[in-house]
Amino acid sequence: MNSYGKIPFHxxxxxxxxxxxxSLVSIVKSAFSNGLKAxxxxxxxxPAGDLLKxxxxxxxVTKKYNAILIVNDRLDVALLSKAxxxxxxxxxxxxxxxxxxxxxxxxxxxxxxxxxxxxAQKEGFDYLLFGPVFRTPAKIKFGKPQGLEKLKQICSMMKxxxxxxxxxxxxxxxxxxxxxxxxxxxxxxxLKSYNLARTLKQFENEMGEL
Amino acid sequence: xxxxxxxxxVITDTAIQHKYSHYEIAEMAIDxxxxxxxxxxxxxxxxxxxxxxxxxxELCSRNEVTFIVNDRVDIALISGADGIHLGIEDIPIxxxxxxxxxxxxxxxxxxxxxxxxxxxQMGADYIGYGHIYPTQTKSRTTKPKGxxxxxxxxxxxKIPLIAIGGISPDNAGQVINAGAHGVAVIGSVLKNxxxxxxxxxxxxxxxx
Numbered sequence: 001m002n003s004y005g006k007i008p009f010h011x012x013x014x015x016x017x018x019x020x021x022x023s024l025v026s027i028v029k030s031a032f033s034n035g036l037k038a039x040x041x042x043x044x045x046x047p048a049g050d051l052l053k054x055x056x057x058x059x060x061v062t063k064k065y066n067a068i069l070i071v072n073d074r075l076d077v078a079l080l081s082k083a084x085x086x087x088x089x090x091x092x093x094x095x096x097x098x099x100x101x102x103x104x105x106x107x108x109x110x111x112x113x114x115x116x117x118x119x120a121q122k123e124g125f126d127y128l129l130f131g132p133v134f135r136t137p138a139k140i141k142f143g144k145p146q147g148l149e150k151l152k153q154i155c156s157m158m159k160x161x162x163x164x165x166x167x168x169x170x171x172x173x174x175x176x177x178x179x180x181x182x183x184x185x186x187x188x189x190x191l192k193s194y195n196l197a198r199t200l201k202q203f204e205n206e207m208g209e210l
Numbered sequence: 211x212x213x214x215x216x217x218x219x220v221i222t223d224t225a226i227q228h229k230y231s232h233y234e235i236a237e238m239a240i241d242x243x244x245x246x247x248x249x250x251x252x253x254x255x256x257x258x259x260x261x262x263x264x265x266x267x268e269l270c271s272r273n274e275v276t277f278i279v280n281d282r283v284d285i286a287l288i289s290g291a292d293g294i295h296l297g298i299e300d301i302p303i304x305x306x307x308x309x310x311x312x313x314x315x316x317x318x319x320x321x322x323x324x325x326x327x328x329x330x331q332m333g334a335d336y337i338g339y340g341h342i343y344p345t346q347t348k349s350r351t352t353k354p355k356g357x358x359x360x361x362x363x364x365x366x367x368k369i370p371l372i373a374i375g376g377i378s379p380d381n382a383g384q385v386i387n388a389g390a391h392g393v394a395v396i397g398s399v400l401k402n403x404x405x406x407x408x409x410x411x412x413x414x415x416x417x418x
Contacts, residue, residue, distance in 0.1 A: 048281060091257045
């Protein structure tokens with residue numbers, strides 16, 4: 001069980017610093033000051049030493065704003081940066097052999113099917129990231145998006161929160177919530193925004209809360 | 211008690227060759243007399259790495275061989291490895307110690323005396339120093355260190371030094387005589403037609 005009870009965010013920002021000219025720390029600061037509540041650090045190409053330094057920096061920002069830091073894949077970096085959670089990709093660590101190290105952490109898991117969702121819920125994950133729901137540049141190589149119907153089906157069968165990911169815009173975020181999603185996860189809408197205050201306001205307007 | 215720091219470490223590299231898996235390399239190496247196995251993979255997913263690490267952990271335990279994971283402190287922790295080897299760009303030694311505790315081995319890479327001293331100060335249990343001779347396993351722009359520098363570094367640090375880079379049965383004797391505690395090998399073993407006997411030759415020299 002994580003130390004947070006209910007997942008305290010509905011809009012999850014997943015990072016990819018290569019998509020922006022600005023520093024990730026400055027983007028995160030600006031996003032948090034405009035109402036964002038959670039970031040998942042996913043910087044796959046970074047050596048672990050740099051990744052840890054960046055996670056510590058971002059962690060100090062999340063603490064200041066009382067927001068949530070989730071680290072992708074690397075449990076060592078998550079633990080050392082005192083992150084709030086760890087996100088496990090599809091080919092990530094098995095949770096059964098890691099439970100004694102993940103106490104108190106929010107545990108997220110990427111899933112692409114109902115079968116994977118059922119399994120992840122059973123294993124004790126706190127939330128699921130399901131997608132790609134819509135077409136997205138990052139996942140084009142994996143073929144057709146999953147669509148809202150499939151999202152709806154999975155949400156109706158899960159007890160734990162499901163976040164929709166892939167091609168999410170403010171309008172589509174609302175559709176995902178209507179389909180039963182607890183929240184949505186986005187990369188480009190934050191990293192490519194010219195006006196984070198406006199972007200986040202649009203999400204808030206459609207979603208009710210961030 | 212902390213496990214022994216091996217004198218003959220074989221690094222399971224599946225990037226420079228595709229003939230053998232990590233497990234097969236470890237089996238051949240142990241069969242030939244290696245006393246330390248370092249699991250290194252820069253492309254595997256975390257899930258695959260954990261599965262492989264558990265298998266290697268079991269193989270090494272059964273043969274009383276020290277098992278070290280490269281870079282991934284989390285995987286060392288989860289698999290119950292004997293320790294971790296950290297490169298210059300990896301998680302700092304002092305941070306790895308926080309997660310692994312005193313009972314695990316932490317090795318740090320050094321390419322100079324100052325890096326070796328820094329690793330020692332941060333609490334490393336051994337230094338991986340090199341490259342001693344020319345090597346093709348990693349593309350190097352720097353010159354090989356040679357025996358003289360190896361002797362200097364090993365004399366000036368208190369923790370064991372494991373020499374790496376271009377080490378083969380032809381030069382392993384000199385490396386040990388220059389003050390190295392042991393050697394780590396990849397290419398000279400894995401590119402040999404008979405890796406097991408290549409390890410055995412090294413074993414006979416190092417334990418002579």
